[in-house]
Amino acid sequence: MVSYSSAVSNPVAAADAPDEARQATHHVKRSDGKTIRFKNPYPSAGEPPSAWEITSTMILGRLTGSAPAPDLSNVKIPAVKPEFLASRTGSTALRATWLGHACYLVEFPSGLRVLFDPVFEGRCAPVQWFGPKRHTPPACALSELPPVDAVVISHSHYDHLSLTSVRELAARNPEAQFFVGLGLEKWFRDNCGTTKVTEMDWWQDSELVLRRKVEAKTGNDQAPETISARITCLPSQHSSARSASDKDQTLWASFAISSGGKSVWFGGDTGYRRVPKLPVHIDDYGPEYDSLPRCPQFKQIGELRGPFDLGLIPIGAYSPRFLFSWMHANPYDAVEIFKDTRCKRAMGIHWGAWVLTNEEVEEPPRLLKDALKRSGLPETGVFDVCAIGETREF
Template sequence: MAAYSSVVSKLEAAADIPEEARLASHHVKGRDGKTVKFRNPHPSAGGPPPSPLAMGPKIFWTVITGGMPWPNVSNVKMPVVKPNFLAGRTESTALRATWLGHACYFVEFPGGLRVLFDPVFEDRCAPTQWFGPKRYTPPPCPLSELPPVDAVVISHSHYDHLSHSSVQELAKRNPKAQFFVGLGLEKWFRSSGIANVTELDWWQDADLVLRKEADATAGKPGHAATDDNAGAPDTISARITCLPCQHSSGRTGADHDTTLWASWAVKSGGKSVWFGGDTGYRRVPKLPVGVDDYGPEYDSLPRCPQFRQIGELRGPFDLGLIPIGAYHPRWLFSYMHANPYDAVEIFKETRCKRAMGIHWGTWVLTSEDVEEPPRLLKEALRTSGIPETGVFDVCAVGETRAF
């Protein structure tokens, strides 16, 4: 296998970032002027995200009053296939994306870059493996079967997106991999024994350059060059950009919103990916059952303007990885989780040419039927005049699509 050394360079703030980003309106500062936490700066969030202590009683009351029936997953048969990763770093012109469940995608870029987004391979996305949301869809492969990883991108600190044991194993197996995180998370990674971590603010860029190291065994008896070595490029470069989304963060009741949530753009080998991670789009009020919150009487609900900014200033993208699940009841979760109708609007505004749905099909986090997101996605695409297949799709867990 070809080994690479890597260098990360943070860039100066670009001239074309929105004024709100220049003013850091998403930072909440203490009396000493230092950032103490973060916030969603737009009316589309409907105010500060509720803390876990406030959210818990709301969810509990909604459940016991029948407003949040838990879906039955006993008969759910999510298709799972064994991943088909490239054998080596070829010079293919295709962008290859493999869904590993929930928000985790393994993306192979033309030119050889390999990026892993939001890896969580545990059975439960919780502080402990004794209780919490349990997988109803297994991972398509163990983490040990992944090809060498160059970059790991983390959207935020919630347990279904950031796993302590998964990132530790990744760092152990890929000691030169670089981890990219939002502001405030670097300290957590370093305390976990991971040194190759770069934290960024919204609209901040970093360049990643990989250089192939000499193979000490090449040409020696019994050490024939592998296909990976033979086809591996000498240098691989990428531009990685931290971008806004509308969400929250925290792993305990004490660290609510003290680390930054983000979406991300990765450009390498002439191809680009926008990773939505986990995000809301609009805050929807409590409505009678069956009322369409995209009906004309709700056109005035504020929409998050940051996705249009992303599309205008950093788009277009060859592929968007856009969340479509964990949205019901809407009045409770819409500020932080997009439903498929929101996802289609985000897709259009970020100027993604193609997209794949993420954030569904793995854990029961909210009360919609677990197989509803793909059905609702087709409806939303049809409503927007977009073909139901071939543009914004879903796939089997473990399946690879080329773009």
């Protein structure tokens, strides 16, 4: 099997970064200028509800029956066995395979393989005996993946960053480069046995170069000598924490990857607009709510870095809206993000694995079709969902 060594440049501030990025308005600093945590800088996030408010509201809803847990007894999310390319020169298209929740493996026509937010455990929690339990298995085991060149982590929450998964990935792929938000590099170095970690701020670029190792070639071996990619860390509207003591001490982000003439924008996990508490039957995209502030950073991403061949955009974990809209996009938000970022095509992520909030498990794809229709877009073929393990080409 052909193997590669990897090298990555130090992140540099993008020349086209917006003014607020250069001013680091998302950093909260001490008087000596040291960043101690991060924040969402726009009214579209507002002041987040406390962890106690979220937890108590969800528990009370379960106990009183006003917001029961979603029914899993008849959920049928399709799944297929994934098929990856046998070689790095097997396709001129961009190939994206959904492995469950926010995890995608993307194979670029250059030969580059990028894995986004890998979590292969049964529970997205600090321990595997308590916390949200997976109701659909991952598409495959980590051992069944082809060699991975880059692993992108959007933020530190347990449904996006799994210690067990990244440890195994680092062990199986010693040349893989991990790209993370500010503050996470030390966690990776301390816990995952790898030094190939690049932490980045919003609107920073880094170049990844893979060089083929000297090996005996077979007669049909056409693997490229070098593979290059541009990795850009970009904004999202979210938060971070792995315990009660480290809230917002590491940076959440979206990422853009360009290689071989194709580009992907990975939304990770993000909100779009802050919605107040409303009766459940009220449409918060009705005309009376047009004035609710929207996060302007997605239009900046589209204008300065778009268009993208593929967007991986979250569509789930959004109910009740007054608790989660600031940090989790619903399908209507997702379509607006899709348009703002100027993605040519998109796939929905962040649904179908764990019950994290109150909406029915299979609701996000249904609402996505309605959101596309309302926006005058085709209900299929532009912004889709797929079976777990399915590959789409772009």
